[in-house]
Amino acid sequence: MSKILDKAKQWLTATFDTETQQEIQQLIETNSSDLDDRFYKDMEFGTGGMRGIMGAGTNRINKYTLGRATQGLSNYLIENVKKEQLKVVIAYDCRHNSKKFAKTVADVFSANNIKVFLFEDLRATPELSFAVKHLGCDAGIVLTASHNPPEYNGYKVYWADGGQIVPPHDSGIIGNVNTLEFSEIKFNANEDLIEIIGKDVDDAFIEASVKNGKISNQVDRKNLKIVFTSLHGTSIVSVPDALAKAGYTDVHIVEEQREPNGDFPTVKSPNPEEPEALKMATDLANKIDADIVIGTDPDCDRLGVAVRDLDGNMKLMNGNQTMVVMTEFLLKKWKEEGKINGNQFVGSTIVSTELVNQVAASYGVETNVALTGFKWIAKMIRDNPSKDFIGGGEESFGYMVGDFVRDKDAVTATLLACEVAALAKQNGSSFYEELLNIYVRNNFYKEHLISITKKGMDGAAEIQQMLSDMRSNPVLEIDGEKVATLSDYDSSIQKNLITVKETAIDLPKSNVLIYQTENGTRVAARPSGTEPKIKFYFSVNAPLDKIENAEKVEAELDAKIQRIIKEMKLN
Template sequence: MQVSESLIHTRVQEWLSPVFDKQTQEEIVKLQQQDSEILKESFYKDLEFGTGGMRGIMGVGTNRINKYTLGKSTQGLSNYLQKQFPGEQAKAVIAYDCRNNSDTLAQLVADVFSANGIQVYLFSSLRPTPELSYAVKELGCHCGIVLTASHNPPEYNGYKVYWQDGGQLVPPQDGEIIAEINTLNYADIKFDANTELIKKIDKEIDTPFIENSVKNGSFAATQEAKDNTTIVFTSLHGTSITAVPETLKKAGYNNVHIVKEQEVPDGNFPTVKSPNPEEPEALAMATALAEKVNADIVIGTDPDCDRLGIAVRNSNGELQLLNGNQTMIVMTWFLLKHYKSKGIKGNEFIASTIVSTPMMKNLAAAYEVEYKEVLTGFKWIAKLIKDFPDKHFIGGGEESFGFMVGDFVRDKDAVTSTLLACEIVAYTKSHGSSFYKELLNLYVDHGFYKENLVSLVKKGIKGAEEIKQTMIDLRNNPPTEIAEEKIVLIEDYQTSIATNTLDKTQHLIEIPKSNVLIFYTEAGSKIAARPSGTEPKIKFYMSVQESIDDLSAFDTVEQKLNTKIAAIKKDLQLT
């Protein structure tokens, strides 16, 4: 990537002007003297909105999270709100997670909104992201902001924007707001707060949010079944500690053991390398506790409590961490089973993303409900609910450990999903089965799908160029076969064209454009390549499948699928 030294110099000089405070200027001078590479990384581009909003390393510069980049975004959003809702009192609600500086950055955002005459509801302390989504609708706000960087390392923070429906920004609002932001100079930011327009909130939203979480996450488990279920929960130093224990308690789960060492919110995440529930190591303390108390399930949530990782007892009685696809499949099955018992009305649908397991489509067909597929990111699932008001959203998720139950929250929700997971464990155990056994039964009934994800970290300017070149190479020279399986279909979401490689016919992909390539093989394997929208990574998603007649063949078929995944990784040079 060609980085203009003159552009960087111009930007640095601007940030040394009186528009920026003394502390910012001093930090820039220090970088000039001590670390030219970090200075370059900090100014070579503007921080952009990705699939999850704006996320980046905290520090000075246009490519960092700081008072000026967030202030400029908030000023642009304020201008947009006033144009879109003339004559109305625009209202915004703000939440923040446990990360370092999240509280001060949230206050700064509130100050800018209020300086622009916008009524602000600011949570008095850290809260889960799904509660922010709920609050937008509950308070009748025009938008919502949550300060979070999800599961990123401690040096990161971020800024996610929600719209009136409680879902994250989607087209056309996102593009229009970005355009508004790009018209501004940093000198245009109004930092002088109107404190009369800032109202602190807490219990008035906490109480109905938890009540609705209990209502939406409770199903068929009896109190006896709940009493016979032992749960280990860890918040991984994050916000879920403010909502999950209380939700489980109100739902009737009394045997909940919390990992005390990870209970206190802490943006440095001292007990884990990464506060990411996808990583087995993040749940190590929880699984150790689970063995001591003979728990049925282990649940851990990420710092802003929108994603969850779970471990359940497998066929040998050992705790096994499930991936996001496996958790999603069992949760969706359980919801569909519940709806079928009440009577399917014909307007229900479930949803997932283009890089998640194809097994979701099979489940929908089996239960005769509609299946909708969208781009990566829960904002697209929330958009479906808004776009199809005559249809009823049952639930859905994505491979990256996110799930949403119903539509009272319009983003992935680890509070209600945690309760749902516990309901499944309690219900299946009381009926002589288990969460894991039902997963295996689903493989027999709907096909054994096995997924794997490889994320390649490519940091900085050089990394961004490597990611870009990888996608260019895959487009210009696509493989004709992978793991000795002929590729029969290539979907390019950037051009919106799907190409049948056998007869060369093409058809239009009718969802928004995105930098994603998906290859399908003759044997039913699916391989997707996608740069992350919020992290310096390129991700490769692999899904392979075989039919399985009964559970006695499980181990043999699983080994076959593992071998196939290994071959795919080798062919794509991912090992």
């Protein structure tokens, strides 16, 4: 406690403004338990950059933690990118303080003699990724906390290729940041180096999105009835324009959620993975008999897709299902155009469905599987410059079409989902039937995710203990099936629990464990990189002989998942 108090008292010095000093002084005087959580560690970079609760303290998002991150990045750029004029581009979302934080970040860059392109108002994260390459920048920043609760904000760093930072740049930047004192931050802006940008970049981004997302010339786009919700986020400034430019005219926006608002007043969580978040949209879809619902998260990189099932009810697809359908659609198009020649690949992650691997293999295309986080899919493209990247996704509702954007992109993915739905409709099918056909050709795969929240310093320790216990006492049987392999990405070893043979895992180290049974049942566990949670991913599969039996097989797989959850004492 004394160390934390000493650390907190440093924020009472002249380095920090009066408002910050007052906030910390009050916490000290009231002996607030919140002081521990604010100072027990420094804000860290995770799978989605730096993300946390706003407020004063080293473990909070504020002017000083963002300033230090930016100063460290500035130092790294100056040391490692030998250019006369370094350039960065900055975007921000609808969250509280995002605009103010974006200007603070711009000030620090400019004070370090770095040219800054600053968006005039909120913009989608994929547009920031696009803008980095479009404007020839050396780095990019977006101020966002994605789908986290309203009290959060965050800071994502992009490199010159438009992808988020990965080794060696991430550790190099973090090393610079961690050696900095807050007193070393240069906050005095050089306004001559800050240029406000907007429509020109918007137009280029929308044009590129339509070019990549508008896949077929045979689609009757006017016959697809779409409901769209931005969930109070940034996508309202890009998705409707992209849909209109692509030729979709029957688009209905959820008006109550149109206005950007960092409080997200109509939802408990602005996360399109949650059916409750899309309820207003699905209600509207039922009212007007729409074919498809699209909802995006606050910074417009994730999308939720709801479509009509065989009984005509709106059903929210999970991220794995959407990824599989869209990937097969792209592969089929590439095959029809005679472009598959063995030099293509699709991208996925270690906790996403293995069905996408099977679908790609059926077209003679390999699947590159990376760690969780879209920065690793972007790295695949960077590491394979001579190969064609068709598309890629992850279970957490992210998808990327082509490589003009190097992050998950809900703008272009929205267009692709609508292309699938429109083409299926005019062929007497549906988005959902296309998924079921994939299950018939392969197997019916059912995935499920459980997130257990463990807040604060004690919570972080609990999460580590849970993973440690799973390592030291591995599960040998799951729902009556023998566990065949245990993959420990922290030790980079896959162990066959039957033959006891060990195989090296050729991926960067990550705190992830994956059990796989002889029958293909998978259970994965990992701490979230952006929230105080431990996540458990379940994947089961079974043959599906015909579409008419889909409901029965799905119910059996759901029951299997629930048995596993109970067996692992996670409910």
